[in-house]
Amino acid sequence: MSWNVTVDTEKCVGCGECVDVCPVEVYEMADGKSNPAHYEECLGCESCVEVCESNAITVEEN
Incomplete structure (x- = not known):
């Protein structure tokens, strides 16, 4: 996945x-900004989404 x-x-x-x-x-x-440079490694845990106070991150299943 x-x-x-x-x-x-x-x-x-x-x-x-x-x-x-x-x-x-x-x-x-x-x-000075976050860059998902290794997005192919993503496990889909959405820990990043939870800690992002500015709601800047989206993780969606392909």
């Missing part, structure tokens, strides 16, 4: 919580 991970850069405040909480290191910080 694969997951589509997106970050709305307009909403992202660059707190890095998603980077810290992701168990498989999907995210990297780039230009």
Whole structure:
């Protein structure tokens, strides 16, 4: 099963919580914003969605 991970850069405040909480290191910080650089590693646990206070992250099943 694969997951589509997106970050709305307009909403992202660059707190890095998603980077810290992701168990498989999907995210990297780039230009002060979260970037799902390794989205193919996503497990679909949605931990990142839960910690994102700006509601910038979406995880959807492909």
